[in-house]
Amino acid sequence: MIRIARVVLALVSCCASAAPVVTKVEPPNWWMGLSVKPVRLLIRGANLTGSRLVSLDRGVLTGRSQVNAAGTYLFADVTVLKAGVHTLRIAGPSGAAKISWEVLPPPARTGRFQGFSPDDLIYLIMPDRFADGDAANDDPVVSKGLFDREKPRYYHGGDFQGIIDHLPYLKDLGITTIWLNPVYDNVNHLNYKEQPDAPPVADYHGYGAVDFYGVEEHFGDLKKFRQLVDAAHTSGIKVMLDMVANHTGPYHPWVTDPPLPDWFHGTAEKHLKESWQTWTLISPKFSPELQRSTLNGWFADILPDLNQDEPELSRYLIQNTLWWIAASGIDSIRQDTLLYAPRRFWRDWTAAIKRDFPRVRVVGEAFDADPALVSFFQGGKARFDGVDSGVDSVFDFPQYFAIRSAFARGNPVEEIGKVLAHDYLYPDASNLVTFLGLHDVERFMNEKGATYNRMQLAFTYLMTTRGIPMIYYGDELGLAGGQDPDNRRDFPGGWPGDAKNKFEASGRTGDEHTLFAHVRRLADIRQRFPALRHGALIQLAASPQMLAYARLDSSQAVVTVINNGSRADSLEIDAAAVHFHDGDQLRDLFGVAPNLIVAKGRVTVKLEPVSAALYTLLGP
Numbered sequence: 001m002i003r004i005a006r007v008v009l010a011l012v013s014c015c016a017s018a019a020p021v022v023t024k025v026e027p028p029n030w031w032m033g034l035s036v037k038p039v040r041l042l043i044r045g046a047n048l049t050g051s052r053l054v055s056l057d058r059g060v061l062t063g064r065s066q067v068n069a070a071g072t073y074l075f076a077d078v079t080v081l082k083a084g085v086h087t088l089r090i091a092g093p094s095g096a097a098k099i100s101w102e103v104l105p106p107p108a109r110t111g112r113f114q115g116f117s118p119d120d121l122i123y124l125i126m127p128d129r130f131a132d133g134d135a136a137n138d139d140p141v142v143s144k145g146l147f148d149r150e151k152p153r154y155y156h157g158g159d160f161q162g163i164i165d166h167l168p169y170l171k172d173l174g175i176t177t178i179w180l181n182p183v184y185d186n187v188n189h190l191n192y193k194e195q196p197d198a199p200p201v202a203d204y205h206g207y208g209a210v211d212f213y214g215v216e217e218h219f220g221d222l223k224k225f226r227q228l229v230d231a232a233h234t235s236g237i238k239v240m241l242d243m244v245a246n247h248t249g250p251y252h253p254w255v256t257d258p259p260l261p262d263w264f265h266g267t268a269e270k271h272l273k274e275s276w277q278t279w280t281l282i283s284p285k286f287s288p289e290l291q292r293s294t295l296n297g298w299f300a301d302i303l304p305d306l307n308q309d310e311p312e313l314s315r316y317l318i319q320n321t322l323w324w325i326a327a328s329g330i331d332s333i334r335q336d337t338l339l340y341a342p343r344r345f346w347r348d349w350t351a352a353i354k355r356d357f358p359r360v361r362v363v364g365e366a367f368d369a370d371p372a373l374v375s376f377f378q379g380g381k382a383r384f385d386g387v388d389s390g391v392d393s394v395f396d397f398p399q400y401f402a403i404r405s406a407f408a409r410g411n412p413v414e415e416i417g418k419v420l421a422h423d424y425l426y427p428d429a430s431n432l433v434t435f436l437g438l439h440d441v442e443r444f445m446n447e448k449g450a451t452y453n454r455m456q457l458a459f460t461y462l463m464t465t466r467g468i469p470m471i472y473y474g475d476e477l478g479l480a481g482g483q484d485p486d487n488r489r490d491f492p493g494g495w496p497g498d499a500k501n502k503f504e505a506s507g508r509t510g511d512e513h514t515l516f517a518h519v520r521r522l523a524d525i526r527q528r529f530p531a532l533r534h535g536a537l538i539q540l541a542a543s544p545q546m547l548a549y550a551r552l553d554s555s556q557a558v559v560t561v562i563n564n565g566s567r568a569d570s571l572e573i574d575a576a577a578v579h580f581h582d583g584d585q586l587r588d589l590f591g592v593a594p595n596l597i598v599a600k601g602r603v604t605v606k607l608e609p610v611s612a613a614l615y616t617l618l619g620p
């Protein structure tokens with residue numbers, strides 16, 4: 001007993017005698033005109049026990065302060081009253097520390113925070129793998145040794161400047177929104193935890209945040225990111241930023257020193273492993289106990305799972321998202337691993353975003369082939385749990401699997417219709433983000449049976465069906481690549497000295513250029529025909545390997561006919577169903593298939609193997 005008392009006394013005298021030390025203030029600044037009142041600061045440091053935050057000027061009002069048991073984190077309320085750099089004092093029993101904290105004028109809104117819609121064509125960029133515009137950040141002083149282009153799981157040097165340099169390429173292709181994988185600061189040394197039985201790797205992909213307010217130094221800094229957003233906006237391209245609210249990287253400082261005991265679900269030593277039992281989340285037939293390993297488990301047994309039911313953490317994440325939007329001017333958010341955090345958190349998070357940035361849109365990742373599961377997570381409707389998540393869109397993974405099976409592998413194209421028949425389950429299927437590939441699956445061209453011709457056909461389908469199409473960088477050229485990380489190869493020509501520059505027509509093979517030109521042409525057709533963006537989708541005819549559907553609005557119809565089979569084939573279509581009349585002449589927007597004349601309300605379309613036609617009324 002006496003020994004314990006002595007130890008406690010020693011600790012008290014040690015800590016009581018030391019002045020507070022501050023190592024980090026989050027958020028690092030705020031703005032006038034946002035609705036969060038008060039802002040909750042999270043101040044990291046040492047010797048904070050017994051401290052409180054005091055404002056030394058009238059620009060901010062300080063409120064309640066609370067320090068964690070270890071004396072390493074101070075939570076404090078501040079109400080912002082005036083823009084300017086303010087001085088705040090952390091007053092402790094044995095001394096004080098001062099911090100500067102800036103309140104900026106309300107964020108400028110013109111041309112920013114614009115959201116997304118079916119008018120868009122999205123392009124996914126993995127910042128490390130697209131283009132190296134600044135060799136100076138390839139192997140930064142603070143994180144030396146993580147750069148090696150020969151190693152597929154190391155940094156390769158791609159950065160924000162590289163993206164800025166290639167905005168004209170994206171503009172020319174017809175892109176209107178770029179989605180960037182996360183740009184949070186990731187760990188500055190090798191990651192030994194991700195693959196315990198294999199050599200260590202670098203977190204070049206951005207999904208292992210160690211600082212939710214930091215920018216990864218391999219990509220640039222916040223100023224350069226803002227420059228990228230501004231330059232994109234000047235080119236008429238919007239920016240979607242990837243965010244991760246479910247977990248941190250394994251080396252986040254919170255893991256060994258959590259701000260509160262329930263900040264994570266468990267600890268590095270003792271936690272549940274992610275079980276992927278996502279079906280338990282969509283029905284009242286599963287007990288909370290059964291959902292626990294899915295909602296609270298650590299991904300791959302190593303990614304620390306954040307506890308969004310802890311009100312302080314929920315508040316931290318919401319402020320963090322508002323900070324990124326205001327600080328950078330981005331237009332939309334892609335939220336990682338949507339299924340694995342509580343839906344009531346997403347409801348509060350999306351509501352906070354819409355309150356201050358009503359046009360900003362969110363697309364969530366629900367990686368599953370079952371439309372009954374994926375649709376459950378799109379917002380716009382309260383479900384059995386009483387929660388409307390408010391998440392505007394989800395990725396159309398169910399259709400992705402059907403697209404790969406039909407168009408890449410040559411299986412019956414009927415599969416597409418079987419998936420689309422489930423559109424009624426979605427609160428808004430027209431708002432789904434559709435795609436042929438992304439960074440977590442092998443490339444289209446690596447599928448057994450895939451050819452350039454088949455990829456052209458898949459793009460024709462993608463750009464004419466309902467939804468918001470997305471292209472994974474390099475797919476417009478048929479870039480190859482197997483499973484992660486092979487599907488994240490460097491864009492050829494993005495690096496000085498690359499043998500081939502495929503950003504230029506002269507660097508492409510004939511097949512690559514034909515595919516690129518096809519995608520660009522589809523983007524142009526989609527812009528010229530609003531029905532392809534907003535029209536209702538009507539399935540007109542189907543055989544095992546042929547498909548005909550229309551996009552129809554009040555003023556036009558575009559009928560896509562696809563032959564996915566390996567021999568020439570024909571399909572009869574009910575033209576009257578899309579308001580074509582007898583005697584009407586239809587022409588193929590690709591200019592390949594012959595013109596058709598409607599007779600007795602019908603047309604018969606003959607197509608070469610693996611080809612498509614886009615028919616619309618021949619103009620007067």
Ligand SMILES: [Ca+2]
Pocket residue numbers: 132133134135136137138157158159218
């Ligand atoms: Ca670089």
Ligand SMILES: [Ca+2]
Pocket residue numbers: 143185186187188216217218
């Ligand atoms: Ca870093």
Ligand SMILES: [Ca+2]
Pocket residue numbers: 246294295296297305306340341
């Ligand atoms: Ca979770």
